[in-house]
Amino acid sequence: MITGSNLANWHQTVARIFESESDSESIYELLKGVEALVHGNSSMAILYPKKSTPQVTHHRLLANEKPSAQVGRYIDGAYLLDPFFRTAIDESSDGLFLLREVAPDAFDQTEYFRVYYSEANLSDEACYLVQGEDGTVASLSIGRAADLHGGRFSTDEVTLLRSLFPLVKSVLRKWILDRDRAETDTFGNRLDSALENFGNSILTKRECEVLHMTMRGHSIKSMAERLDASVDTIKTHRKHIYSKLDITSQSELFYLFISALRHHSESDKDPLVSLDQAS
Numbered sequence: 169m170i171t172g173s174n175l176a177n178w179h180q181t182v183a184r185i186f187e188s189e190s191d192s193e194s195i196y197e198l199l200k201g202v203e204a205l206v207h208g209n210s211s212m213a214i215l216y217p218k219k220s221t222p223q224v225t226h227h228r229l230l231a232n233e234k235p236s237a238q239v240g241r242y243i244d245g246a247y248l249l250d251p252f253f254r255t256a257i258d259e260s261s262d263g264l265f266l267l268r269e270v271a272p273d274a275f276d277q278t279e280y281f282r283v284y285y286s287e288a289n290l291s292d293e294a295c296y297l298v299q300g301e302d303g304t305v306a307s308l309s310i311g312r313a314a315d316l317h318g319g320r321f322s323t324d325e326v327t328l329l330r331s332l333f334p335l336v337k338s339v340l341r342k343w344i345l346d347r348d349r350a351e352t353d354t355f356g357n358r359l360d361s362a363l364e365n366f367g368n369s370i371l372t373k374r375e376c377e378v379l380h381m382t383m384r385g386h387s388i389k390s391m392a393e394r395l396d397a398s399v400d401t402i403k404t405h406r407k408h409i410y411s412k413l414d415i416t417s418q419s420e421l422f423y424l425f426i427s428a429l430r431h432h433s434e435s436d437k438d439p440l441v442s443l444d445q446a447s
Contacts (some may be wrong), residue, residue, distance in 0.1 A: 181201030208312050210311035251275065369441050
């Protein structure tokens, strides 16, 4: 599970965390130390203030991961479809979570999965989530490439990661508390509203529900169960959605969503209205 050498290195990591002169330095040491313990090779620390855009403060990407997609597009609005973010916001959860625990049943068929996992050759991800008293969320994620150590984190590695949570929580809570509380925009809130209202100028209420669940990675069967509808009814809704939005695939839906967010004006509830006006 953990060798004497790894244990010694981890103790040195803990010492460096305590000796760090800034939150940024302590987060860096924590990321590097946890990665080494479980043979991770991609990591990221993100702060989600309640009333502003996410702040990706630390990241170490795989060689084939693109900052413009993995970080830039994520901040632009793709984070709203992130299963870890949804777990933090929708369930107000603290703890360590694995992608396979929080992702919807058809998540691997979404464009989000293709961009952030398949295309990046990332096969597994574990994420610590810590809630702040003011609604801010801090996350620290560790990823592993498909060709490294069997791809997925083992049971022992997951047990080890869970055992580190008290220390991780302490470091991340301090990070949240020490952040500058001055909030000069409401971009994050605006994007949350944009996701909720995406498509409602064109689609019916039930079609919007199906649209949002499709984007998050729910299968037709899952949607039927959650919406108390038949599979054929959900298929019909999907057909109408694609026709009304003039798209033919989930990939086109994903990029339509991101493009609409980039043009979204606070005066327009549905981001698609802003996109039409910009065309």
